[in-house]
Every structure is written in structure tokens, then in C-alpha cells.
Amino acid sequence: MTDMVDSKGSDEVQTSTEELSEDKPQTPLSRFISKSKREVSTFSSKAYQKLEPIIFPLKNKYVRYTLSAILFGLVIALYVLYETYPGVENTALRAFLVPIGLVLATILVFYITWDDPYFRKYRSPGIYVVVLTTIFYIFIFTDISDLLFSTTLATWLTKSTGFLTSSIVEAFGINISDVAWQSFPTYEKVNWMNRTTFFLSSPEELTSYMSLVSIKWMTRIVFFNAPSEQGSLYIDAACSGIHSLTVFTAVFLLMLFEARKRLQWTYTTILVTLIGIIGTYIMNLIRIMIIISLYYYQGSSIAGPVHNYLGYVILIIWLPIFWLYVLPLGEKKEVKQERKLRRQEKKEQKKKKTDLEQL
Numbered sequence: 065m066t067d068m069v070d071s072k073g074s075d076e077v078q079t080s081t082e083e084l085s086e087d088k089p090q091t092p093l094s095r096f097i098s099k100s101k102r103e104v105s106t107f108s109s110k111a112y113q114k115l116e117p118i119i120f121p122l123k124n125k126y127v128r129y130t131l132s133a134i135l136f137g138l139v140i141a142l143y144v145l146y147e148t149y150p151g152v153e154n155t156a157l158r159a160f161l162v163p164i165g166l167v168l169a170t171i172l173v174f175y176i177t178w179d180d181p182y183f184r185k186y187r188s189p190g191i192y193v194v195v196l197t198t199i200f201y202i203f204i205f206t207d208i209s210d211l212l213f214s215t216t217l218a219t220w221l222t223k224s225t226g227f228l229t230s231s232i233v234e235a236f237g238i239n240i241s242d243v244a245w246q247s248f249p250t251y252e253k254v255n256w257m258n259r260t261t262f263f264l265s266s267p268e269e270l271t272s273y274m275s276l277v278s279i280k281w282m283t284r285i286v287f288f289n290a291p292s293e294q295g296s297l298y299i300d301a302a303c304s305g306i307h308s309l310t311v312f313t314a315v316f317l318l319m320l321f322e323a324r325k326r327l328q329w330t331y332t333t334i335l336v337t338l339i340g341i342i343g344t345y346i347m348n349l350i351r352i353m354i355i356i357s358l359y360y361y362q363g364s365s366i367a368g369p370v371h372n373y374l375g376y377v378i379l380i381i382w383l384p385i386f387w388l389y390v391l392p393l394g395e396k397k398e399v400k401q402e403r404k405l406r407r408q409e410k411k412e413q414k415k416k417k418t419d420l421e422q423l
Contacts, residue, residue: 189384213301221304226283241288292363305348
């Protein structure tokens with residue numbers, strides 16, 4: 065996840081790589097890696113020279129910001145289309161919207177951060193957001209979600225999320241008469257059961273003709289005199305935070321791998337890990353509390369659409385915050401000092417530039 069370099073920078077990288085290779089005995093693998101780097105560097109330099117007439121205008125700040133805004137709008141439009149438009153519900157087209165959006169988002173991240181002094185620091189978190197989204201939708205379109213929802217952790221999170229969020233929103237004035245932990249069995253019709261038997265049977269007899277598939281546990285929150293006239297709200301495993309915690313853990317491992325040379329592997333790394341996990345769970349609690357409040361005051365017409373978008377939006381906001389401000393807490397002292405010196409140099413340069421403009 066490095067920034068694009070010009071041909072001069074590529075030559076410098078190649079020279080330094082060759083100098084290092086002369087000092088240390090190389091294994092076949094290291095020789096292969098060095099050769100691959102030289103070939104990639106040479107190819108990128110030649111490609112840059114050929115494409116320079118096209119690339120140069122695209123690097124213009126105003127052109128880049130304009131095209132990036134268009135790409136961002138397309139990504140948002142595809143996401144809204146995926147979540148809400150009924151014409152693509154449960155079709156292959158709906159599933160096809162996801163990879164298109166991910167490709168456009170990847171192009172957006174690399175393009176907006178291309179030699180940009182402000183957005184450059186957001187390249188890594190931006191790519192991690194794309195990776196997070198990819199993992200998230202892999203879970204949705206496969207059986208991994210069902211496996212996660214059936215775990216003991218998902219059951220515990222469903223119960224704790226329901227009781228914690230209901231207690232907090234009740235303290236802020238929402239009238240809740242009851243919070244219950246309820247089971248909902250799922251049945252399917254047995255093969256020999258015909259249509260006549262199905263319609264003529266009583267509820268008790270009907271159960272005997274059905275085969276129990278699974279038992280789904282939910283937290284039921286019962287409202288009292290809700291302004292929206294809604295009676296109750298259910299929180300199941302999908303709202304428990306098991307998705308966000310699993311996806312965050314996967315992305316967090318990738319972050320640790322990228323930042324492995326900058327981190328000091330002591331108790332601070334454990335502290336950063338705990339902050340990440342607890343922070344992710346708190347983000348989900350905030351999401352559920354917002355949905356409960358909207359459901360209580362406005363009803364399902366408002367709470368429903370917010371429920372579809374809010375979880376993902378909060379998670380992609382939390383991820384860059386964690387990368388930029390939480391993960392650096394576990395870095396080595398020399399890395400922190402170097403970053404501090406760079407900031408001071410930038411401030412001094414900015415101050416000198418301001419002074420010269422005033423003169």
C-alpha cells in the first residue's frame with residue numbers, strides 16, 4: 065500500500081536494493097524477490113514514460129478531486145441500489161453490484177491519494193475499508209453468516225446487546241415495559257404432508273406435521289406508550305455485533321502484519337487489540353440504540369432504512385479512526401519521535417511559507 069513513484073524514485077529504490085543485496089548473502093527466495101522488484105520497477109518506469117501525456121492532466125488536483133467525487137457518487141449509488149431498490153432484490157444483478165462497487169472504490173482510494181499531501185495518509189485505511197467490505201459481503205453471500213449466528217458467542221452477544229442497549233435508552237427517557245429473552249423455533253413441512261392436511265389442522269396438530277429445523281433466540285424489547293405506536297422490537301444474532309467483530313478481527317490481523325515493524329510487541333499491543341475489539345462492540349451498541357430510538361419515536365418507516373445503512377457506515381468510520389489514532393499507540397518510541405519531528409518540520413515549513421507570502 066505504497067504511493068506511486070516516478071521513474072527517478074524507482075531508480076533510487078532499485079539502487080538501494082542492489083546495495084543491500086551486496087552486503088548480505090542472498091537465498092534463492094530473496095534473489096527471486098529482488099529480481100522481481102527490479103523487473104516491476106523497470107516496467108513501471110517504461111509504462112509511466114509512455115503514459116505520461118495521459119497521466120499528467122489526471123494528476124491535476126482539481127481534475128483528480130472532480131473525478132474522485134464522481135467515483136464516490138457512483139459507489140454510493142450502487143450501495144443504495146443494492147440495499148433498497150426492489151427491482152434488483154434477490155437476483156443475480158443485485159449480487160453483481162457488489163464487485164462493481166468494490167472495483168470503483170479501489171480505484172477511488174488509489175486515485176484520490178495519488179501524490180496528494182492531504183489524502184495520502186488515508187490510503188491504507190481506505191484500502192482496509194475495501195477489504196472489510198469484501199469480507200463482509202463474502203459472509204453474506206455464503207453460509208459463513210449462518211455459522212457465525214449459530215455460535216455461542218453470537219447467542220451471548222445477542223442477549224447482552226439487547227439488555228445493555230435497552231437499559232441505556234431507558235435511562236434517556238424511552239419507556240420500556242419489558243425485556244425478554246425468547247426462543248423462536250423454525251419448522252419445515254415434512255414430505256408426506258399434503259395441502260388439505262395443512263389447512264384443516266389445528267395449530268397443535270400442525271406442529272406435529274412439521275419438522276423442527278432450528279431454534280432462533282432473540283431479545284424482545286417491549287415499549288410502553290411509544291409515540292410511534294410500535295409495540296415491540298426484536299434483536300437477533302444479525303444485530304448482535306458478531307458480523308462486525310469477526311470482520312474487524314480479520315482486518316485487524318492484516319493491520320498488524322503491515323505495521324509489524326513499527327509496533328512494540330509488549331502490553332501496549334494487547335491494549336490496542338482490546339481497544340479495537342471493545343470499540344467495535346461499542347460502535348454496534350451505538351447503532352442499536354439509534355435504531356431503537358428511531359423505532360420508538362418514528363416507527364419502522366424511518367428505522368428500517370437506517371437499520372440497513374447505519375451498521376456499515378459506523379464501521380467504515382471507526383476503521384480509519386482506529387488505524388490513524390489507536391494503532392499508533394502501540395508503535396515504538398523511535399517511530400513516534402520520527403513522526404513528531406516530521407510534523408514539526410511541516411509546521412515550520414508552513415509557517416515560513418506564510419511569512420514569505422505576507423512579505
